Amino acid sequence: MLNITGFFLFLIMSIFRKYRSIILYSAALALLLVLLRWMEWQFVLVNNSFEIYAGIIAIIFTLLGIWVAMKVSKPKTILVEKEVLVKSGPEFRINEKAANELGLSKREFEILELTAKGLSNQQIADQLFLSLNTIKTHLSNLFLKLDVQRRTQALEKARRIGLIP
Amino acid sequence: MLNITGFFLFLIMSIFRKYRSIILYSAALALLLVLLRWMEWQFVLVNNSFEIYAGIIAIIFTLLGIWVAMKVSKPKTILVEKEVLVKSGPEFRINEKAANELGLSKREFEILELTAKGLSNQQIADQLFLSLNTIKTHLSNLFLKLDVQRRTQALEKARRIGLIP
């Protein structure tokens, strides 16, 4: 018996942990609604100005929406430090040049790098806020430009010609 | 005279182009306000349900805020390149030691290397005179030992821990 209740407690806790932000947002929204109710009383009792009321709600919730979006889409402004290996020899910045010679676009190069980190297409899509199909398309074009058939082949070749460390 | 009017037209057009998103947003907002005015009429005339009205406004403007935030916060990742000198120091034969520590067998390591060259499972099977199933089995075991799910992930990890150059 205790086992079952414990299980449910655990379940609830894990659900809370998982969707904490959503739950917190809901709570904040509820709070705001209460606040609005109060404001409603104020305005209705004092003067029946609908428009001011609507405007205030609009502004507040616009800001709220912006805030939520900022919160949710955390990885927006990350500062990525990329270490570029500089051999003392005369081969600097091959990746840039090689990429230009091959005609790789920014996106293609970016996705190539994520591929090199072992991410699946779906994971790349999630990370870049893109569709899975888009990733596939970019990779297809990349494969054409690198003249390969598989992602592992692409990585090997990219490494060989200095596109990737 | 035509010159002056033309100039102003040009000016307006260029301003429009420059701040198109802002102008469009303003327009959308104005439209929404009109819509709200209409809804206000509806609700006021039909039944005086303040809360539904407020809720609708809240939802609409929350979504609007989210949308705006998404649009505005476009510049995501700032890429800072950091140059690091690399020396061809004395680091031989890490692979052997690392392989032993992980408990990789000879075959598994061999197949890992072929995978790193971008070969498909079938090509590896052909090259080693083995069955495709055998390659899959070895790779499965390798993935277990490396704690990964995909070959690209395996390659990344293997490279990271020095199994592979």
Added chain:
DNA sequence: TGCAAAATCACCCGAAAGTATGACTTTGAT
């Protein structure tokens, strides 16, 4: 201003990769 390239997304289909399980043989060490 208009055009080409880049970027985005969708749908379909087949191939490749990965998972799980079981079985048999070889090898190496005690």
Added chain:
DNA sequence: ATCAAAGTCATACTTTCGGGTGATTTTGCA
């Protein structure tokens, strides 16, 4: 000689990739 680990292979199933085609929107440049 025995036993465990390594190696080999199979079957069945699911998931992921890759190729092809087409369409729309954004962007950068001439």
